[in-house]
Amino acid sequence: MSAPAPSPLAIVDAEPLPRQEEVLSETxxxxxxxxxxxxxxxxxxxxxxxxxxxxxxxxxSTLDFLPETAAIRADGSWKVAPAPPALEDRRVxxxxxxxxxxxxxxxxxxxxxxxxxxxxxxxxxxxxxVTGQLNLIDAYTRSIDFTDERTGKTYALRxxxxxxxxxxxxxxxxxxxxxxxxADGTPVPGALVDFGLYFFHNxxxxxxxxxxxxxxLPKTESHLExxxxxxxxxxxxxxxxxxxxxxxxxxxxxxxxxxxEMEEILYELRDHASGLNAGRWDYLFSIVKxxxxxxxxxxxxxxxxxxxxxxxxxxxxxxxxxxxxxxGAHAIGGMAAFIPSRRDEEVNxxxxxxxxxxxxxxANDGFDGSWVAHPDLVPIAMESFxxxxxxxxxxxxxxxxxxxxxxxxxxxxxxxxxxxxxxGLVNAVQVGIxxxxxxxxxxxxxxxxxxxxxxxTAEISRSQIWQWINAGVVLDNGERVTAELARKVAAGELAxxxxxxxxxxxxxxxxxxxxxxxxxxxxxEDYADFLTLPAYEQLKG
Numbered sequence: 001m002s003a004p005a006p007s008p009l010a011i012v013d014a015e016p017l018p019r020q021e022e023v024l025s026e027t028x029x030x031x032x033x034x035x036x037x038x039x040x041x042x043x044x045x046x047x048x049x050x051x052x053x054x055x056x057x058x059x060x061s062t063l064d065f066l067p068e069t070a071a072i073r074a075d076g077s078w079k080v081a082p083a084p085p086a087l088e089d090r091r092v093x094x095x096x097x098x099x100x101x102x103x104x105x106x107x108x109x110x111x112x113x114x115x116x117x118x119x120x121x122x123x124x125x126x127x128x129x130v131t132g133q134l135n136l137i138d139a140y141t142r143s144i145d146f147t148d149e150r151t152g153k154t155y156a157l158r159x160x161x162x163x164x165x166x167x168x169x170x171x172x173x174x175x176x177x178x179x180x181x182x183a184d185g186t187p188v189p190g191a192l193v194d195f196g197l198y199f200f201h202n203x204x205x206x207x208x209x210x211x212x213x214x215x216x217l218p219k220t221e222s223h224l225e226x227x228x229x230x231x232x233x234x235x236x237x238x239x240x241x242x243x244x245x246x247x248x249x250x251x252x253x254x255x256x257x258x259x260x261e262m263e264e265i266l267y268e269l270r271d272h273a274s275g276l277n278a279g280r281w282d283y284l285f286s287i288v289k290x291x292x293x294x295x296x297x298x299x300x301x302x303x304x305x306x307x308x309x310x311x312x313x314x315x316x317x318x319x320x321x322x323x324x325x326x327x328g329a330h331a332i333g334g335m336a337a338f339i340p341s342r343r344d345e346e347v348n349x350x351x352x353x354x355x356x357x358x359x360x361x362x363a364n365d366g367f368d369g370s371w372v373a374h375p376d377l378v379p380i381a382m383e384s385f386x387x388x389x390x391x392x393x394x395x396x397x398x399x400x401x402x403x404x405x406x407x408x409x410x411x412x413x414x415x416x417x418x419x420x421x422x423x424g425l426v427n428a429v430q431v432g433i434x435x436x437x438x439x440x441x442x443x444x445x446x447x448x449x450x451x452x453x454x455x456x457t458a459e460i461s462r463s464q465i466w467q468w469i470n471a472g473v474v475l476d477n478g479e480r481v482t483a484e485l486a487r488k489v490a491a492g493e494l495a496x497x498x499x500x501x502x503x504x505x506x507x508x509x510x511x512x513x514x515x516x517x518x519x520x521x522x523x524x525e526d527y528a529d530f531l532t533l534p535a536y537e538q539l540k541g
Contacts, residue, residue, distance in 0.1 A: 009033050009188065014126045014179040015541075023133045023197055032180065032196045034239070036188045039232055043173050043189050046225050050529075053221075053257060054290060061294040063256065064407045069223065069264045079328035080266055080273040081245055086165045086211040087113075087274050089393035090330055090369035091385035092378050094164065097122040097445050098132030100146045103139055104155040107163040109375040110382070114164040118194040119171050119218045120282075120455040121445035125541035126179050128442060129190075133197045136166065140205050165211055167250060170194030172219030173228075174530055195232065203242045214248045216277070221257045223264035230269050247272045250332065254279030254456075255286040259316055259410050262323040275330030275368070278317050280308065281456035287413065288463040292470065292527060297414040299471050302424025303460050308334060308358065310416045315409035321366040322400040330394060333362035333370035337457075339447045340376045347450060352380060359384035368394035373445075373452035420468055421476040428461040429489045429518070433497070435461075436531075437514035440539060459531050465522040483523045490515055513538065 009029045057063065065073070072078075093113035096102045106114040116136060122128050138144035139157065146155040157163065171177075171190035180188045195215065203213045217229055233247040251258075251265050253276050258265060266273050284306055291298035300306060308317060317333070324331035336358060338351040355372075359381045362370050372381050389395060431448055435458040438446040446453050467473075468481040479485060494515050498506045517535060521528050528534055 009036070009180050009182060012179055012181055017127060017130050019134055020130050022137070023130050023201070028197060028200045029180075031200045031236075031239070032188060032193060033182065035192045035196050035232065035236070036182060038235060039192060039228065040186070040189055042228050042231075043191075046222070046228060047174060049224070050221055057290045058293055061291065061298070062408075063260055063290075063411060065260050066264065069261070072267050073263045076326070078267065078270060080270045081248075082328070083274050083330065084212055084248060087167075087214060087248055087330070090275070090332060091389060091394075092381045093167070093332065093369055093371050094375065094378060095121060095335065095371055095373055097128070098135050099128075100131075100135050100144065101148070101155060103135045104144060104146055104157060105375060107139060107166075108155075108158050109164060110162075110378045111164045111372070111375075112369065113167050115216055115371070116166050116168045117444070118190075119169045123439045123442045123444040123539060124171065124175065124177070124190060124536065125442045125539060127541055128444075129177065129179075129193065133201065136168070136198065137201055137205075139166075140202060140209065160209070165214065167214040167216050168194070168198050169216035169218055170198070172530075173225060174219065175532065175536070178536070192232070196236070199236050199247075200240065203237075203240060203246065207242070207246065212246050212248060213242075214274070215250070217249050217251045218279075219255065219282070220251050220253075220265065221255045223261045223268050226251060226265040226268040230272060233272050245271050248274040250275040250277055250330070252277045252279040252282070253316075253320055254282035256283065256290055256411070257286070259283075259319070260407065262320060263327065266323070266327050266329055270327075273327075273329055275332055276320055276324050277332040277371075278308075278320050278334045278367075279456070280313075280334040281454075281460050283313075283316065285456060285459040285463050287411070288460065288467050289527070289529070291411070291413075292463070292467050296471060298411070299420065299467060299473060300413060300464060301416065301418035301420050302427065303457075303464060304427070305418040305424070306416065308361070312410060312412045312415055315405045315412070317362075317367075318365065318400065318403045319405040319410070321398075322403040322405075324368075325366065325396050325399050328396060330368045330396065331366065333359075333367040335371040335373060335452075336377050336381065337373045337452045338377065339374050339450050339452050341450055351450065352377075355380050356384060360387075363388040366395055366398040366400050368396060419476065420464075420473050420481070422479060425465065425468070425475065425481060425486070426489055426493070428464050429486065429493050432458055432461040432465075432518040432522070433490065433493055433511070433514050436517055436535060437510045439532075439535060440510040440513060440517075442539075442541060455532055462518055462522045462531055466527060469523070486522060487519060490519055 092111045094109045094111040095115040098116050175190040176187035177190045177193040178187050237244050321331040336355045341347045363384045434448050435453050473481045
């Protein structure tokens with residue numbers, strides 16, 4: 001007897017959008033309903049498992065490689081599936097949200113890959129979720145253009161052979177899509193909505209273009225979560241008649257627990273895996289979140305003092321390169337988040353030198369590619385990788401057998417010779433308030449002090465405030481970090497913003513709301529797992 005047809009999903013509390021029926025067709029919603037019915041219960045179990053593992057870390061203040069998967073790590077014979085031609089060369093990848101202008105600019109940027117982001121660089125308003133999908137469909141059918149109303153400038157796609165390959169990033173497992181619910185009123189996980197709509201509408205279209213449905217998987221915390229994704233891919237391909245192995249997934253190793261399961265994650269996804277990525281800010285956020293009550297040895301200094309040359313960060317990145325290349329996968333480096341100034345060439349000169357040094361280090365360490373946040377950085381990163389790669393598409397033949405990372409090396413936070421400062425506290429408050437305010441207006445990628453900030457940087461900002469208070473950190477100026485000090489700095493920042501932008505703009509924004517939300521997630525005794533969970537409750541649209 002065949003399974004009953006899934007209950008249709010309901011669109012709730014959402015204003016109709018132009019052309020939304022092209023994305024939310026009956027057949028597309030039926031596909032989402034089937035994904036939801038099959039996979040949401042396992043998603044829920046895995047979220048519960050996260051909480052159990054965090055409780056264990058709180059009890060032991062340590063992590064280790066898993067004994068139960070030792071055989072997978074020891075078996076040198078298995079490899080991930082060969083990369084499809086469109087993903088062989090990933091030396092520079094640009095990241096950004098899927099609004100219409102960004103879609104065109106990213107595809108035209110000269111980067112090999114565009115990470116089309118429905119996650120940390122996109123606030124999940126209903127409009128962003130639906131129109132982002134429309135923009136990608138329009139890009140693949142070459143029916144996309146954009147005219148800037150303010151400047152009158154028009155944007156159009158270059159020829160197909162000059163466009164970046166799209167690797168789409170859905171939301172993490174922890175986020176729901178409140179506007180799509182089943183018959184019981186249960187929301188569909190945002191990850192399944194983003195993946196499902198993109199795959200349903202574009203998998204065959206991309207194959208016809210000589211590419212395929214490629215994904216970045218965020219916030220993964222274990223190989224069991226990777227196994228769930230693999231099962232989603234197998235079902236989706238079979239259900240729509242797409243050959244198995246067409247999907248390719250790059251997993252962001254941006255949680256400390258995933259760093260101990262890199263090989264297992266690749267193994268679970270081996271028929272669909274194309275690589276791992278070193279995601280810096282979320283990784284630091286995950287360290288703070290998991291070891292927040294582990295005492296002084298786990299206290300991170302100012303976020304900008306934690307460079308990729310810190311011993312525990314080098315252990316993480318070198319292990320990632322070795323793991324990927326041992327298994328035939330791409331190793332993709334971290335973000336160059338600098339946003340060039342149109343007014344200050346000296347700022348640009350210093351920043352470009354830092355970006356070059358960072359990309360040179362990654363290329364020399366064996367990475368096959370790296371991320372940038374702005375088109376102006378593409379040539380800088382390209383030069384670094386061109387010098388090492390030459391005409392080769394990657395350097396997966398560099399096995400890095402010289403790397404030997406022990407379990408304790410990944411959490412040797414106190415090996416870093418830097419301490420929290422008052423300026424670091426101020427910066428955390430500034431970035432937190434300014435980012436959250438923009439997020440509440442529906443913006444997920446925001447330029448703040450010449451850096452492209454997204455949800456990950458806001459997470460590390462509020463987590464550090466929480467950690468410093470709870471660890472009783474004394475700053476370089478002799479002040480102890482307390483809730484009172486955080487409130488005082490936040491009040492000062494709010495006053496500075498009011499003076500900077502004027503009363504009218506201040507009143508039109510969400511500044512007080514952002515201030516209050518930052519303090520809530522930074523000062524509450526019960527640490528919120530993700531800032532975006534309480535923020536989503538306040539997000540309009």
